Every structure is written in C-alpha cells, then in structure tokens.
Amino acid sequence: ALCEVHIAAVMAEYLRGEEVYPEGCSPFSILSPNILRDETNTRTDHAGGQSDTVFTLDSLLTQLECCALMLDRAERYEQLGNLYRLLVPIYEQRRDYSALVHCYSHLYQAYTRVVEVNNSQKRLLGRYFRVVFYGVVYFEDEAGKEYVYKEPKVTSLAEISERLNLQYCEKFGKENVKLIMDSNFVDADELDARFAYIQVTHVVPYFNELEQPNRQTEYERNNNINQFVFETPFTRTDAEVNQNDIGDGEQRVKPKPKAHGRLQDQWKRRVIISTSYCFPYVQKRIPIVDTQIQEMSPIEVAIDEMESRVKELTEIIDKKPTDIKKLQLKLQGSISVQVNAGPLAYATTFLQDARLSIAMSDTVSLASNSDCATYPVNQVARLREVYRQFMVTCKLALDLNASLISSDQCEYQMALESTYAELLSALESVLGSSSLHNASLNNRGSHGSNYGGAYLSLFGHGGAGVDC
Numbered sequence: 001a002l003c004e005v006h007i008a009a010v011m012a013e014y015l016r017g018e019e020v021y022p023e024g025c026s027p028f029s030i031l032s033p034n035i036l037r038d039e040t041n042t043r044t045d046h047a048g049g050q051s052d053t054v055f056t057l058d059s060l061l062t063q064l065e066c067c068a069l070m071l072d073r074a075e076r077y078e079q080l081g082n083l084y085r086l087l088v089p090i091y092e093q094r095r096d097y098s099a100l101v102h103c104y105s106h107l108y109q110a111y112t113r114v115v116e117v118n119n120s121q122k123r124l125l126g127r128y129f130r131v132v133f134y135g136v137v138y139f140e141d142e143a144g145k146e147y148v149y150k151e152p153k154v155t156s157l158a159e160i161s162e163r164l165n166l167q168y169c170e171k172f173g174k175e176n177v178k179l180i181m182d183s184n185f186v187d188a189d190e191l192d193a194r195f196a197y198i199q200v201t202h203v204v205p206y207f208n209e210l211e212q213p214n215r216q217t218e219y220e221r222n223n224n225i226n227q228f229v230f231e232t233p234f235t236r237t238d239a240e241v242n243q244n245d246i247g248d249g250e251q252r253v254k255p256k257p258k259a260h261g262r263l264q265d266q267w268k269r270r271v272i273i274s275t276s277y278c279f280p281y282v283q284k285r286i287p288i289v290d291t292q293i294q295e296m297s298p299i300e301v302a303i304d305e306m307e308s309r310v311k312e313l314t315e316i317i318d319k320k321p322t323d324i325k326k327l328q329l330k331l332q333g334s335i336s337v338q339v340n341a342g343p344l345a346y347a348t349t350f351l352q353d354a355r356l357s358i359a360m361s362d363t364v365s366l367a368s369n370s371d372c373a374t375y376p377v378n379q380v381a382r383l384r385e386v387y388r389q390f391m392v393t394c395k396l397a398l399d400l401n402a403s404l405i406s407s408d409q410c411e412y413q414m415a416l417e418s419t420y421a422e423l424l425s426a427l428e429s430v431l432g433s434s435s436l437h438n439a440s441l442n443n444r445g446s447h448g449s450n451y452g453g454a455y456l457s458l459f460g461h462g463g464a465g466v467d468c
Contacts, residue, residue: 001070003282005031005083008063009039011055020057030082033224034277061090068106075123076280077110078219118217119321124153125222126280129160130201130230130273130288134180134188138172138196144188146288148203148228148275157181161200172196182259183232183271203228206272226278226286232269235261263349268301270294299375299383302346306386309334309343313393317400324404328412331397334390335420343390344423347430350375350383384431391427394420 009025016024025042028035064087071079084103091099117123129149136143151160161179168177180186180199191197205222206229207215215221235258260266274290277283296304313334316327336342398420402413 001067001074001076002032002034002280004063004067004070006035006039006282008060008067009035010042011060011063013039013042014055015057015060018055021060027086030085031079032278032281034281037277057090061087072106072110075113075117075125076219076223077113077117078223080107080110114219121218121323123218125218126153127151127155128203128205128228128279129157130199130203130228131160131164131285132186132199134186134191134197134199135193135195137193138168138176146273146291147285148273148279148288149285150279150281151284157200157202161198164198164200168196168198183230184234201230203230203273205229223280224278226275227272228275229270229272232271233259234267234269235259235265236267263302263345264298266298266301268296268304270296297375297379299350299379302350303379303383303386306343306346306383306390310386310390310393313397317393317396322400322404324401327397327401327404328416331394331401331416332419334397335394335416335423343387344426346383347387347427350380351387351430387427387431391424394423 005028009028012021012028013024015021025035025039028039064083068080068083068087071077071083084107088100088103091097091103127150129151130146131149132144132146133139133142134144139145149160161181165177165179176194177196177198180197183201186197186199205215205225206227207221270293272292272294273288274292275286276289277286279286313330316323316330334343398416401416405413
C-alpha cells in the first residue's frame with residue numbers, strides 16, 4: 001500500500017512541475033512523513049531514458065483510488081480518511097457526485113471496520129525485531145550494521161530467527177552461520193572471525209511522555225513510528241571482582257554477570273533505538289541511526305514494574321466496553337499473594353519498615369543480612385506512592401468486575417476479594433495502614449471521584465460488590 005502511495009506522490013510532484021497540481025507531494029505527508037523526504041522534487045522527465053513520462057490529473061486520481069484499495073487490504077482503515085482528503089476536493093471541484101458517493105461509502109465501511117477491530121482486538125499490525133550482522137568476512141559492508149525488521153501479524157522471534165538462519169546458511173554454508181539469541185550488546189572483537197553471526201532481538205514501539213496521549217489505539221501505536229525499545233536484565237554484583245581476594249601479580253578472569261539475581265541485585269538496561277525512516281515504509285527493514293541506553297537500579301526496576309502494572313490495569317478499566325476476560329486475568333495476576341514474586345516481593349524487598357533506617361538526609365539504607373544497599377529517599381517515597389496507586393486501581397478493577405459478572409461467578413468474585421484482602425493486609429504490614437489512609441485523603445482530589453470512592457472502599461467504607 002505504501003509503495004502505491006509513494007507512486008502517487010511521484011505523480012503529484014510531476015504535475016506540480018506541469019502546474020496541474022500545485023501542491024505536489026506536500027499533502028501526502030498526512031499519510032507518511034517519509035514521502036516528503038523521498039519524493040520532493042522527484043524528476044520523471046524520462047522513463048528508461050527513451051520516452052517522456054506523461055501523467056495527468058486523471059491518472060493521479062486513478063492511482064489514489066488504487067491506494068485506497070491497497071490500504072483497505074492492508075487493514076489500515078484509519079488512513080483512508082487522510083487519503084480521501086486528497087481525493088474529495090478534486091471531485092467536489094469537478095462536481096463528480098458519483099465519485100463522491102463512492103468515496104463516502106468507502107469511508108463509511110472503513111470506519112465501521114475500525115469500530116469492529118478496536119472492539120475485537122483481533123487486528124494484528126505486525127511485530128518488530130532488531131537484527132545485527134557480525135562477521136566482516138561474510139557480510140562485508142553490512143558487518144556491524146543494525147536494522148529494525150517489520151514482520152507480519154504475530155511473527156515470533158523463533159520464526160524470524162529460523163528464516164534468517166536458513167537464508168544465510170544457503171548463502172554462506174550451514175557450518176559458517178551462528179545465531180545470537182540474547183539481547184546483550186556484542187563485542188565484535190570477541191567473536192570468532194571464521195563465522196557469520198546474526199543477532200535477533202524482539203523490540204516494541206517506544207513513545208515518550210509527550211507522545212503517549214496521541215498513541216492510544218493499536219493503530220496509532222503502529223503507524224508512523226521510528227523509535228523502539230527492548231530491555232535486558234543484568235546484575236552488577238557478579239560482574240565485580242573483589243580486589244581484596246587478588247594477590248600481587250595475580251590476574252583473575254572477570255566473571256560474566258548473570259542476567260537474573262535477587263531483587264535487590266536485579267538491574268535492567270533499557271535500550272531505545274531510532275530508525276532513519278518511519279514504519280510502515282516501502283522497505284521491510286530500516287537502518288538504526290541512534291541508540292540510547294538507560295540503566296535502571298534495582299529500586300528503579302521495582303518502580304517501573306509497578307507503574308507498568310498500574311498503567312495496564314487502568315487501560316483495561318477505562319476501555320469501553322470492558323473486556324471482562326482480560327480484566328479478570330490482569331486482576332488475578334496483580335493481587336496474587338506470593339512472597340517471592342510479584343508486587344509483594346518488591347514491597348518486602350525495598351519497603352519493609354523493619355529493615356529501613358535513615359542513613360543520610362537524602363538516602364535510605366536497606367540492610368539484608370550482611371548486604372547493605374542505599375537508595376535515595378525520593379525513590380523509596382515514589383515506590384510507596386506507586387503501591388498506594390496500585391491498590392486503589394486493583395480495588396477499582398475488583399468493583400468493576402463485581403458490577404459485570406453474572407451470578408454463576410459469585411464464588412470467583414468472593415475469592416478475588418479474599419485474595420485482595422490478603423494482599424492489602426500484607427502490604428499494610430510493610431507500608432503501614434496509617435500511611436495508606438493519609439494517601440487516600442491526599443489523593444482524593446487529584447484522582448477524581450472514582451479514585452476517591454475507591455480509597456474509601458479500600459478501608460471498608462463502601463464500594464461495589466457482587467450481591468452473593
């Protein structure tokens with residue numbers, strides 16, 4: 001579909017030069033920001049160097065109608081509104097009402113499909129993978145190059161890895177190709193020059209805080225995107241060498257850090273990559289031109305994890321109509337009381353009152369057996385606040401579920417409420433019930449009436465519940 005749109009933009013640029021379509025390819029930027037970059041001032045004076053290429057306004061209209069059909073086939077229904085903004089003014093000027101009837105009829109069908117796919121969540125707009133090639137003997141100029149590949153539907157990491165492996169095994173020989181399946185950065189100098197290496201990592205679209213309000217739907221999160229993110233867990237403790245254990249003249253090999261460790265040792269590396277063009281594009285892979293790395297400390301990992309839980313649950317609550325299956329799955333996973341995993345594990349690791357002592361004016365020291373980690377007071381306070389938000393959001397979800405279920409799920413609702421009460425009791429022993437109560441008073445206004453009601457319900461002052 002994008003190839004057809006780019007062809008139409010080339011035609012528009014030609015007609016601009018002929019003073020037939022003065023706007024040229026400029027209006028096409030509403031379809032893709034790539035078009036202005038690629039097609040502005042495109043010259044089509046000769047086709048194959050043999051005969052003049054001649055486009056007319058009618059041929060442009062025909063091409064745009066072709067674009068509409070292709071965008072529909074690609075399930076990019078939302079783009080049809082932008083496309084017809086290019087067509088409709090011309091048809092109106094020509095008083096071609098039959099063509100206008102066709103345009104608006106197609107738009108009606110397209111927006112009907114938008115409603116359907118948004119409700120069903122069954123439209124799959126692709127997955128993205130970071131692919132890096134190593135081995136100058138084999139890849140030559142491509143060695144060390146990084147790309148983001150766009151794959152159709154729900155292509156898995158295993159599927160694209162197998163396909164690339166087969167592709168390059170045929171080219172270089174099966175015995176000469178190796179796959180790197182972890183997401184850690186690779187030092188090319190440490191690789192065996194006798195082999196061709198391919199590293200494949202699953203990535204997801206990334207949006208900063210300013211972009212997120214405009215990236216609500218699945219379509220918006222997969223259209224005109226050029227930033228992606230992936231995360232890699234690691235531990236610092238195992239990567240450090242105890243210099244006191246090394247004698248004079250003794251050399252010790254630096255141990256390879258483990259990916260996973262105890263929560264208080266668990267770091268996370270977030271890598272944000274930018275491509276030279278936006279997806280979707282006329283090519284299925286685009287070079288990576290920028291990489292930003294953020295390292296998150298253990299308590300920052302906990303904050304990030306809990307904020308993600310709150311965000312995911314809030315999105316399910318706010319979406320109408322409510323997907324009750326998704327609500328129940330997310331709610332059940334959120335309030336599960338597990339000492340060694342989930343929300344309770346982070347709380348007992350970083351917020352246990354008995355293990356907190358003020359070390360400095362701006363830090364909190366957390367002692368665990370012989371270990372001692374120091375965290376900034378503001379991060380500890382932030383994590384505590386996220387837990388308050390988390391419990392309020394879980395209560396909202398619990399009440400919403402109670403209002404939606406039928407009588408045959410009464411026992412299930414009671415089990416959820418019991419599990420929630422257990423988690424609340426466990427967290428109160430960590431955070432303190434008075435601290436939670438103060439939070440309810442301080443946050444009622446900022447979160448609106450729903451959150452206020454949830455805070456009251458949190459402490460037994462009402463709230464929805466299934467009548468069992």
